[in-house]
Amino acid sequence: MEDHLNRRRFVGKTVGGVVVSAASYRRILGANDRIRVANIGCGGRGLLKEALEVRERTNVDIVAICDTWRPRREEAVAAVRDAGGQPPKDYVHYQDVLALKDVDAVIIGTPDHQHCTQLAAAAQAGKDAYVEKPLAMTMEELQKAVEAVKRNNRVVQIGTQVRSWPAPAAAAAFIKSGGLGKILKIEQSRNGYRPYWHGTGNREVKEADVDWNAFLMHAKYRPFDPDQYAAWYGYREFSRGPQTNLMVHFIDLVHYFTGAPYPLRGVGFAGTYRWKDKRTAPDSVEIVLEYPEQGFLTRYSTVFGNSGNSFMKVIGTRGILDITNWRGEIKLIGEGSGEPDKLDPGTTVPPVQPEHHMADFFNCIRTRKSPLAPLDAGWGHSIATLMADLSIQTGKRMIYDPAKKEIREG
Template sequence: MKSNVSRRNFLRQGAIVASGVSVFPESLTILKKGGSLGANDRLRIGIIGCGSRGNRVYMNGIHNHAEAMNAEIVAVCDPWRVSREQTNIKVKEWYGHDAKQFVSYRDLLQMKDLDAVMIASPDHLHTTHLEAAVRAGKHVYVEKPLAMDMDKLIRATDAVKKSGVVVQIGTQLRSLPGINGARELFRQGKIGKLSRVEECRNSPRPYWYGYLRDVKEEDVDWKEFLNDRPVRPFNPDVYSAWYGYYEFSHGPIPNLGAHFIDIVHYVSGAGFPESCVCLGGTFTWKDEHKFTTPDCIQATWTYPEGFLVSSSNNLGNGMGSVRNFYGDKGMIRMSNWNEPFV
């Protein structure tokens, strides 16, 4: 059934619900508002992981709000010398001083005058870095997916609960006005009883190819990168394009799908699924890089609230992406996160 809610009204409602997206992490805003720091104190932040997320997205977000929030980046950490030095160049340009540079997160977390860290390390290190940071009393913004191993996840979340610090995970799409508008209209019953949510993501090639770099062994602390993974000879492909290796990242379902499933929960208000099935493999991209992360994969969840969720990913076809919420009165299309419509 076609909804009588116009696209223009839908987007207007979304804008009312959320006036805009803040790229400065809410967890760090809370520190200033909540009195964790003195009124005149500067928020001193460290970056763990200086790749594209840490060096660009996180640092740019902090810099854009640095004056309003009285914040600055004072330390950077990465096993690759090149990333550390490139990140420090930005710090010096923005703040007029060098950042303290570290190879190991352990050394960075020993800084007494460090208030918070932003974790943008490879997926297999998120829980390790999170647990260590909160045990050191640092507030944290950590990239998704939070974990690859359930035991490590439980240990890290237990440490967070005992720490008293503020932690936020990087599922930021719920800050978008359109997503909040979709949530409001769903809860007003505009599409009726939810029966199914689907995502079909297509792209011409896997995203991990874009991260391949000519990394020299002498510039990397290989053991720091591997952490608890088995020791093996240095491999520049594994180091730079770790997204493409299953031992270090489980691929598009937990990585890209973390946003999708978060929005399913946020819009619908549903809790935990009662079952999940996932199938896939590396079917298309077989070459000298020997990637092992699935390039074609599908997952299906069932929820006790009475609906089905599916996510399929084909990283060998560029036909675009589709995301839909289906109810017995209508549907919400979210192919463009910024412009959903009923």
């Protein structure tokens, strides 16, 4: 009971828990100054690896590592050292990292339920942040995090790195140029044989190596469970499921392609039909979102149990753009269009090579320009995923009211 109470007191300080003024930690970076970065959450997403890949050309030092699991911390410190950097300091608690005066920015790669709390605290501490998706799991925490970032004028890059891949970047340029005509519908089916969380629970996790209370953060206390720790993707308290995880990349591309900021209406269905175990995230989802102001619909689905029939298509009045292979060739189809300017069979999309997503973040720290996936992109994808998940939970259609910044039944 005492540990539980200590955890509650500790967590109660998290959003405002860095008891120093943000302004005192801000530093003006010159062209030759090295950016000092800390990695909070060193899990399997590989964000530290991405940072190390561009470290030299972006003039970055990884000065601190933070993770609630000892083996992860040790592996991350070794990775920085092996990449030619000085061994970074390592920490268990993110608050200790944010209190460091020699940290300019943080990379947040923690479990989903921690993102907003840590982003808000980082902003209050005067740190710029790269934050993994999804940005938020509730509307309340989303609003607090966004307000903190804007109040402290921080640079934030959302970890929707698919924007920075050649095929989506080329598709965005083609669609924005009017190449598909008016957009009518965008749909994706993203399937797999097993849920992605099955691959994350295969490492032995010992309680002695974990700060369990720090992992839980504001989640309801329960005794240590190595599966909930290692395979947290599969539990609704830590990650809702495909509708707030895999779907983020899809809906973020919808907004990137069309310029639409967020949907206004949405409905979702989900269930566990194939992989029935103690985990609580669904293995099948179907989501429809409406963008009435722009005049198009989106449909997203995931099924775990069969990896076939995965695709992504953008349907316009001039034809269809097939971007199923996000890293490869874009296919254009004019069939089905009755427009006089429908796509010719030989129409191609010229390749585009954007800046590396992590490098773009580091560059924007220095220039103070908006990165490719800015905070508003995180707001937009969060509105979509929150509407979808609330619809799944209530069985009701959800609407978003931009004036009141609230999601409700309707």
